[in-house]
Amino acid sequence: MNGHGNNQFTFLTPRSGDVWLFAFLAAFSVGISILTSEAGLVVGAVLFLAFVSVFLVAFSLTKPIIGFYVLYIFTFVLFYIERLVTLPVPIGIFVDVLAWLVYIAVILRNKFTPTALRTSDETSAFKSFMGYMIIFTLALDFLQLFNVHGYVGFDRVLATFRESIYLILLFFVTYKIFNTSKLALNYLYMLMALMTVVAVYGLFQEFAGLRDFEWTWLRADPRRWELYYIWGRIRKWSILSDPSAYGMLMAFGGIVAFALAIGHKATRFRLGMLFLSILFLLAMSYSGTRTAYGMVPLGVAMYFFLTIYNPKTLAVSLVTALVFIVLIFGPFYGPTMHRIRSTFNKDDPSMAFRDAKRKALQNYVFSKPQGTGLGAANSVAKRLTVTGDTDNGYLRTAIDKGILGLVLQLALYAGVMITGTVTFYRLEGVDRVVCGALLSGFFALSFANFYQDVADQKPLNLILASIFALILRYSRKN
Numbered sequence: 001m002n003g004h005g006n007n008q009f010t011f012l013t014p015r016s017g018d019v020w021l022f023a024f025l026a027a028f029s030v031g032i033s034i035l036t037s038e039a040g041l042v043v044g045a046v047l048f049l050a051f052v053s054v055f056l057v058a059f060s061l062t063k064p065i066i067g068f069y070v071l072y073i074f075t076f077v078l079f080y081i082e083r084l085v086t087l088p089v090p091i092g093i094f095v096d097v098l099a100w101l102v103y104i105a106v107i108l109r110n111k112f113t114p115t116a117l118r119t120s121d122e123t124s125a126f127k128s129f130m131g132y133m134i135i136f137t138l139a140l141d142f143l144q145l146f147n148v149h150g151y152v153g154f155d156r157v158l159a160t161f162r163e164s165i166y167l168i169l170l171f172f173v174t175y176k177i178f179n180t181s182k183l184a185l186n187y188l189y190m191l192m193a194l195m196t197v198v199a200v201y202g203l204f205q206e207f208a209g210l211r212d213f214e215w216t217w218l219r220a221d222p223r224r225w226e227l228y229y230i231w232g233r234i235r236k237w238s239i240l241s242d243p244s245a246y247g248m249l250m251a252f253g254g255i256v257a258f259a260l261a262i263g264h265k266a267t268r269f270r271l272g273m274l275f276l277s278i279l280f281l282l283a284m285s286y287s288g289t290r291t292a293y294g295m296v297p298l299g300v301a302m303y304f305f306l307t308i309y310n311p312k313t314l315a316v317s318l319v320t321a322l323v324f325i326v327l328i329f330g331p332f333y334g335p336t337m338h339r340i341r342s343t344f345n346k347d348d349p350s351m352a353f354r355d356a357k358r359k360a361l362q363n364y365v366f367s368k369p370q371g372t373g374l375g376a377a378n379s380v381a382k383r384l385t386v387t388g389d390t391d392n393g394y395l396r397t398a399i400d401k402g403i404l405g406l407v408l409q410l411a412l413y414a415g416v417m418i419t420g421t422v423t424f425y426r427l428e429g430v431d432r433v434v435c436g437a438l439l440s441g442f443f444a445l446s447f448a449n450f451y452q453d454v455a456d457q458k459p460l461n462l463i464l465a466s467i468f469a470l471i472l473r474y475s476r477k478n
């Protein structure tokens with residue numbers, strides 16, 4: 001073979017560093033296997049996580065975007081790991097660690113970047129109405145650390161405050177990392193890929209059945225079984241924490257994918273997004289989450305309102321409305337369809353019960369306008385009603401942080417909608433399509449917060465923080 005041919009295959013020749021790395025990984029794998037067999041699964045899992053953590057720290061500090069993607073992936077699989085393996089430490093702490101690592105990496109990258117290469121808005125993530133609301137919210141959360149009424153332990157208060165810091169870090173790093181249109185689109189692809197995994201596994205649960213460890217987890221709590229077994233069918237939750245988070249994530253994904261399919265010009269891309277939208281909505285239907293069912297028409301309607309100037313939108317909106325009417329009033333039966341139809345039945349007993357519960361909690365908020373303290377909402381709900389959940393994210397905020405906290409949250413959400421809408425009409429091409437899709441998905445989530453604690457559930461709160469940052473980025477695009 002001639003010299004040119006040899007050069008084509010030089011990448012197959014192992015370097016000494018590769019050989020040593022392969023040898024180390026092989027030895028480590030054998031060692032982990034032996035320790036796991038001798039000391040148990042927990043020890044092996046801890047050692048494996050420690051080993052992986054070293055690489056994650058290195059990648060996160062050198063490549064913040066890789067750390068960001070790892071954080072997202074871990075947040076999606078967090079609850080699946082918790083059900084599969086019991087670890088001696090709360091696995092959720094790794095989410096905070098990853099968030100701080102990515103934040104530190106972003107700060108260090110900026111510090112060691114030559115001044116001439118830095119962008120002009122390096123410190124402007126919080127120099128906006130949305131940024132001010134986020135800062136004010138953090139300040140209020142800090143003050144609420146001293147507003148403890150004995151409903152929860154101080155460890156729960158600190159855990160809730162830690163969650164607030166984690167979300168602010170995510171807002172900051174998303175804004176800093178995804179500073180170009182291409183990177184923002186890559187973020188959307190990553191999110192679509194993760195939601196596809198969630199949807200496929202949820203459908204696997206529906207058609208292939210639950211795994212043994214999932215049955216064990218489901219039956220471990222009688223209250224959980226009562227909530228999940230509805231009308232002779234098990235509500236599915238995929239790899240997420242519960243059916244509510246699963247259903248709302250799938251509804252969000254279905255709305256965003258549908259908006260991308262309508263707005264984009266490339267035929268193959270549109271067909272791919274339409275397929276994903278159908279996949280997500282099918283997966284959503286088996287969650288049994290009525291809030292998710294209500295999200296879909298509202299999110300789609302929001303996108304239609306944004307694009308009402310386009311004649312094609314009118315045609316698509318009519319077809320979509322017709323499909324919706326057929327599904328609701330057509331001759332389709334079964335537990336899933338009955339559950340979907342009950343979403344739009346104002347006389348449903350479950351809906352009436354939840355409305356009565358919210359009324360009682362609203363009266364409590366007026367009696368304590370300063371709030372009860374971080375993390376107290378569930379305890380208050382359990383004391384005043386028969387269930388330990390507010391079934392309303394805005395009520396949760398009001399109980400925890402008082403009326404001022406609720407005003408800040410509503411102002412933040414309003415700021416996102418106003419900024420996003422104005423920005424949508426200023427953008428062009430793919431940027432406009434992505435902005436509109438994210439805005440429609442966010443609008444649906446803000447509605448869902450009336451009936452579920454959206455801002456308190458992973459990975460939905462992670463997505464919300466990222467949407468805030470991306471909308472702000474698009475608003476500052478020249």
